[in-house]
Amino acid sequence: MLSIIIPTFNEEKYLPLLLEQIKKQQFQGLEVIIADAGSEDKTIEIARNYGCQICSGGLPAQGRNKGARIAQGDLLLFMDADNIYLPKNFLRDLTKEFKERNLDVASFPICPASISDLSSVTKKEIDKNGGGVYSHGNRFDKFAYKIYNSWVNLTQKFIAHATNSVLVRKEIFRAINGFDEKIKIAEDHDFAKRASKISKFGFIKTKPVLTSTRRFKKDGRLKTYSKYLLAGLHILILGPVKSDIFNYRFNKYSPKEKKEI
Secondary structure, eight states: OEEEEEEESSOTTTHHHHHHHHHHTOOSSEEEEEEESOOSSSHHHHHHHTTOEEEEOOSHHHHHHHHHHHOOOSEEEEOOTTEEEOOTTHHHHHHHHHHHTTOSEEEOOEEEEOHHHHHHSOHHHHHHHSOTTGGGSOHHHHHHHHHHHHHHHHTTTTOOOOOSOEEEEHHHHHHTTSSOTTOSBOHHHHHHHHHHTTSOEEEOOOSOEEEEOHHHHHHOHHHHHHHHHHHHHHHHHTOSBOSSTTOOOGGGGOTTSSSOO
16 A cells, blocks of 8 residues: 655645645556645645545645554655645556565655646646646756656666655664654655665656646745755765754745745
């Protein structure tokens, strides 16, 4: 069985997009777990309507760990509500290659998109290459994500990288005690790195998962990309980021804010 675990906080706008995409996959042997950090909107109601299991959450690392504790699947797929579009047969193709390559932990391509992008192209265009929306996004985002995906692919045998989405065998998750809840940012990278030390990591070249650019729009691209770059350097030189120097806030992006994000 495959267990998809999604940490949430006030995601009534984005969560149904992802849940609808998961539903359309028609993947057999699947459960979806929502680890909620105390949403004050309709997030829980939406999750229940889609038949999801619900547990208490917290910051992303804590939510993922709590979701994993109740997961029934032998494969765990961690995703975010930011993942707003999945390619056709994504789950089938992802798990098939994962098993064929005898991987234990894996990441895969992600590409930037926004809800407005989704409404500007047809579903046929998106399904055709998984990047129909990608080509309509911000050019700088497009370039940055291409560089990132290429880097992860080229270095997969030496350095493990993962973004907000990672697939792992439950036994490996348990062996490394899950996500480090003391880490303030990039806990997914740390998870993949630790898992790769005791198991086989791989980058699976599926068609890209489309991921919301709301953080870039809210904070500004220069600030956001600079934060990611500095966090990466901190991890490389000093280790995981366990202080609050980057001022990351999970609940900062509440849809209750007046401006659309």
